[in-house]
Amino acid sequence: MYKAAFIFSLCLFLAGCTHSAKNTRATAVANALPAKKSGKKDVTEKPGDTISFANALCPVNHLPFGPGRESHLFKSSKYYSALIYKNINKLNIEGWTPQVLKNIKIYKLPPIGKIAYLGLSDVDTGKCYDGQPFENFLKLSGYRYRLPDIYGYQCYYWCNYDYFNRAYTGEVKQNCDQCIINWTYGYLILYDKVGRKANVVTIYFNTFRDGSDLSRYFYIDRNYNIHIEDYSQEADDGDGSISSPIYCTRKFTISISNTGDFIVKRKK
Numbered sequence: 001m002y003k004a005a006f007i008f009s010l011c012l013f014l015a016g017c018t019h020s021a022k023n024t025r026a027t028a029v030a031n032a033l034p035a036k037k038s039g040k041k042d043v044t045e046k047p048g049d050t051i052s053f054a055n056a057l058c059p060v061n062h063l064p065f066g067p068g069r070e071s072h073l074f075k076s077s078k079y080y081s082a083l084i085y086k087n088i089n090k091l092n093i094e095g096w097t098p099q100v101l102k103n104i105k106i107y108k109l110p111p112i113g114k115i116a117y118l119g120l121s122d123v124d125t126g127k128c129y130d131g132q133p134f135e136n137f138l139k140l141s142g143y144r145y146r147l148p149d150i151y152g153y154q155c156y157y158w159c160n161y162d163y164f165n166r167a168y169t170g171e172v173k174q175n176c177d178q179c180i181i182n183w184t185y186g187y188l189i190l191y192d193k194v195g196r197k198a199n200v201v202t203i204y205f206n207t208f209r210d211g212s213d214l215s216r217y218f219y220i221d222r223n224y225n226i227h228i229e230d231y232s233q234e235a236d237d238g239d240g241s242i243s244s245p246i247y248c249t250r251k252f253t254i255s256i257s258n259t260g261d262f263i264v265k266r267k268k
Contacts, residue, residue: 053106053107053108053142054105054106054107056105058105058107058143058145058146059146060146060147060148061145061146061147061157062148063147063148063220063221063222063223063224064219064220064221064222065145065147065157065219065220066079066218066219066220066227067079067080067219069219070219070221070227071227071229072229073217073218073219073227073229074215074217074229074231074246074248076217077206077215077217080159080184080186080204080217081184081206083144083145083157083159083186084144084159084160084161084184085100085103085104086103104144105144106141106142106143106144107142107143107144107146107156108142109140109142109143109156109158109189109191109198110154110191110193110196111196112140112191112196112197112198113195113196113197114195114196114197114198115135115138115140115197115198115199115200116135116197116198116199116200117133117134117135117138117200117201118199118200118201118254118262118264119134119179119202120201120202120228120252120264121230121250122178123181123205123207123209123214123216123230124179124181124202124205124216125178125179126179127179128175128176128178128179129174129175129176129177129178130175132175134176134179134180135200137168137172137175137176137179138200139167139168140158140187140189140198140200141158141160141167142158143156143157143158143189144157144158144159145157145159147188147220148224150190150224150256151256151257151258151259151260152192152194152260153190153191153192153199153256153260154190154191154193155188155189155190155191156188156189156191157186157187157188157189158186158187158189159184159185159186159187159204160184160185160186161183161184161185165180168180181202181205181207183205183206183207183208184204184205184206184207185202185204185205185206185207186202186203186204186205186218187200187201187202187203188200188201188203188218188226190256192260199262201226201254201262202216203216203218203226203228204216204217204218211234212232212233212234213232213233213234214230214231214232214233215230215231215232215233216228216229216230216231217229217231223255224255224256225253225254225255226252226253226254226255227251227252227253228251228252228253228254229248229250229251230248230249230250230251230252231246231247231248231249232246232247232249233245233246233247250266250267251266251267251268252264252265252266252267253265253267
């Protein structure tokens with residue numbers, strides 16, 4: 001179904017994710033390296049040599065973080081892909097060229113000793129086929145946006161485009177196929193600097209599975225409540241376009257207690 005491919009040499013990738021009547025897809029190849037082994041365990045992904053982390057400090061994005069709406073988030077789908085790269089058409093045509101890379105900044109995450117992944121549904125389940133938690137395999141390259149701290153957590157947002165999941169080996173991709181998002185995605189990373197632990201939740205994605213285009217959108221309000229909506233749209237397997245209605249399949253709200261616990265509530 002996805003016939004166009006753009007090959008590029010780094011671990012970032014992007015595609016436009018709109019829900020128009022005819023939304024033709026483009027694919028891309030990302031080149032990412034797994035973490036190197038060292039004396040201390042660091043599960044932060046090491047991008048290729050072509051990627052340079054920004055030397056400047058990342059400015060803090062004040063809340064709210066998200067489009068100017070708290071519901072019907074699919075109507076603001078372009079907002080989320082623009083966080084990855086603002087000129088979607090240029091990226092789809094040219095790929096991640098050196099000129100494109102000059103217009104974005106990737107910031108280095110603090111050293112991570114452990115990852116805890118919070119899966120919300122069957123689309124981003126936290127379990128691989130062999131029963132191991134996805135957090136054992138999850139790769140983090142860096143972050144793009146800094147959010148305010150909350151209850152001892154440093155908060156980051158990492159968004160990317162990874163159709164072929166090049167950060168993972170073939171064995172891991174087969175084992176964790178139900179966990180890895182193979183299109184655009186965004187991770188909210190809440191980092192505990194004392195324990196060097198990164199708590200990760202997928203708050204944005206656009207992916208294709210079992211004949212349907214699946215998407216998730218978020219809005220983080222001023223009180224750090226994370227509003228999430230999941231959508232499904234049946235895809236046409238003829239020319240790679242989408243023409244069917246889009247349905248909201250589930251809604252969540254994630255809040256953080258003053259003790260640092262995550263409270264997930266399913267909305268009706």
